[in-house]
Amino acid sequence: MTATGILYGVGIGPGDPDLITRKAARLIESAAIIAYPTLAGAASFARSIVAGLIGPGTCEIVIDLPMLTEREPAQAAYDAGAARIAAELTAGRDVVVLCEGDPLFYGSFMYLHARLAGRFRVEVVPGVTSITACAARAGLPLAARNQAVTVVPGPLPDDVLRQHIRSADALVLMKVGRHLGRVRALLEAEGLADRAVYVARATLDGEECLPLRAAPEAAPYFSMILVPKEADPWL
Amino acid sequence: MTATGILYGVGIGPGDPDLITRKAARLIESAAIIAYPTLAGAASFARSIVAGLIGPGTCEIVIDLPMLTEREPAQAAYDAGAARIAAELTAGRDVVVLCEGDPLFYGSFMYLHARLAGRFRVEVVPGVTSITACAARAGLPLAARNQAVTVVPGPLPDDVLRQHIRSADALVLMKVGRHLGRVRALLEAEGLADRAVYVARATLDGEECLPLRAAPEAAPYFSMILVPKEADPWL
Structure with a gap:
């Protein structure tokens, strides 16, 4: 046997x-x-x-x-x-x-x-996730000390996205792709667009790291938006 | 120069x-x-x-x-x-x-x-985080498709923990250590203790993966609680 x-x-x-x-x-x-x-x-x-x-x-x-x-x-x-x-x-x-x-x-x-x-x-x-890869490429600390981090898929409907955006500390929006315009509008409405960073194709050819306001209209499937909390006062 | x-x-x-x-x-x-x-x-x-x-x-x-x-x-x-x-x-x-x-x-x-x-x-x-290492050792899918995941440090005060626990989809409680009793009581109160898994020292000597109810009273610093959402109906 x-x-x-x-x-x-x-x-x-x-x-x-x-x-x-x-x-x-x-x-x-x-x-x-x-x-x-x-x-x-x-x-x-x-x-x-x-x-x-x-x-x-x-x-x-x-x-x-x-x-x-x-x-x-x-x-x-x-x-x-x-x-x-x-x-x-x-x-x-x-x-x-x-x-x-x-x-x-x-x-x-x-x-x-x-x-x-x-x-x-x-x-x-286990492997390296695209989330920490995006943070690394953007040079952006995702979470420090006692901050919470919420990872939210972009395809969720507006009301669910809005709830997660409001209750999150640090926020990661994944699988943004064709939902970029909608997600950007929600972050604008919540006053978070200034802190948000857009990262596409992290660690791959054609990688882009930009302030969200400078992001292109059409995002590739492998794109993400990072919204860190305010800077940690311990830093 | x-x-x-x-x-x-x-x-x-x-x-x-x-x-x-x-x-x-x-x-x-x-x-x-x-x-x-x-x-x-x-x-x-x-x-x-x-x-x-x-x-x-x-x-x-x-x-x-x-x-x-x-x-x-x-x-x-x-x-x-x-x-x-x-x-x-x-x-x-x-x-x-x-x-x-x-x-x-x-x-x-x-x-x-x-x-x-x-x-x-x-x-x-970027590196492999303890979060996906714990999920791997527990054999527990953390998030599928359009579920959100919230990572919350255990040392936060009860009211902040409770808020995150209530608004989260899938939930990861990090840095549990000496906060284990308090965190467990909060999860019990929210009806989530049955689904919760305790993982200590993932990938290291002395690793433990247990249902939360079977976790020891004293947890080491490198310990975590995973609370997946209900099984994805697509699975």
């Missing part, structure tokens, strides 16, 4: 291959089987980050997701991907799943985790 | 040396001068994480902080540390500052950043 393989959910950071952890790099370099999602047949961003680490004989399981506005087709794609991964694990082979940023922080890995963690041994390797 | 050196604020992750990024490892291995804080003369946790990477000839600037309950002595320690670092930078030598977790996310690096960023070139290397 063969022991089952281990499912590794491996965070590979925000985009710069140098921001991969040593553990993630070693796991990917020695992997016989890797798996990663692609979106509607496009090239995989996750795979592009680690392309230099993938050995020539590595087997690649591609989980091709439809555009994620509808629930059932995405569910079916994760079901099919999980089934292929489960077959490898059952045969005693480890599978390394590539996850942009961190696997359990807004990562698609959680859909595989939900389908496989009950049946197989899972090890999650 | 000599060009001034670069100040590197380098995130070294939550504790496991394998969770250092490749960039941080390379900078530390090749550093002629490193700097790090110690607390009241104790051994430096940051230095212990990277001990295996520090070359024999490396010069070490130790910033010895008094216990951080009083403001002026800590300010004076950062002033003195910043002055020693500034002298090296002025002489054209780079300085690599070691930062547990991420430099700009509850990191003491921001005190050096505030003192030196106006005068010298600074490069911040």
Whole structure:
């Protein structure tokens, strides 16, 4: 009887291959089987980050997701991907799943985790998130001492965004993309636009760090707005 | 005339040396001068994480902080540390500052950043935070899709904690330590204790991941409580 393989959910950071952890790099370099999602047949961003680490004989399981506005087709794609991964694990082979940023922080890995963690041994390797990468590139302390930080996805409706903006200490607005105009208007209305910084494609080619007021009208999907609290009086 | 050196604020992750990024490892291995804080003369946790990477000839600037309950002595320690670092930078030598977790996310690096960023070139290397490390060790998705996440320091007073607990989606309580009893009582009162997970010393020797109700009475400084939102219906 063969022991089952281990499912590794491996965070590979925000985009710069140098921001991969040593553990993630070693796991990917020695992997016989890797798996990663692609979106509607496009090239995989996750795979592009680690392309230099993938050995020539590595087997690649591609989980091709439809555009994620509808629930059932995405569910079916994760079901099919999980089934292929489960077959490898059952045969005693480890599978390394590539996850942009961190696997359990807004990562698609959680859909595989939900389908496989009950049946197989899972090890999650945390990664550098886009949030601290954006703060690093902007040179902007996110939170000090006893400040709270709230991370809010931009696609939420206006009233929910407004509530989070009002109750937050330091604030990070993620996945801004096509919601930039709406998010900017909400921050203006709450008197926070002056302190807000726009960061797009942190650590990647075409990176931009700008005061929010100078941000372009059209933001890429990988864009974020940081709104630090007032300067810490201890600084 | 000599060009001034670069100040590197380098995130070294939550504790496991394998969770250092490749960039941080390379900078530390090749550093002629490193700097790090110690607390009241104790051994430096940051230095212990990277001990295996520090070359024999490396010069070490130790910033010895008094216990951080009083403001002026800590300010004076950062002033003195910043002055020693500034002298090296002025002489054209780079300085690599070691930062547990991420430099700009509850990191003491921001005190050096505030003192030196106006005068010298600074490069911040983001690191894996203890938050995603705890989620990884607990096998617990922190946030999915359009959920918000609020990170709240445990030392805040009860009324401020209660407000954040009530307005948060997913919730992370950091720096729990001796505040564990108080934080637990607040979560009980809000009906959240059943979902809460206690994680201490994530990725380090003596790591613990337990349901909050099973957590010990006395928690170490490096402890955290994760309160995920209800399971995402997409999972």
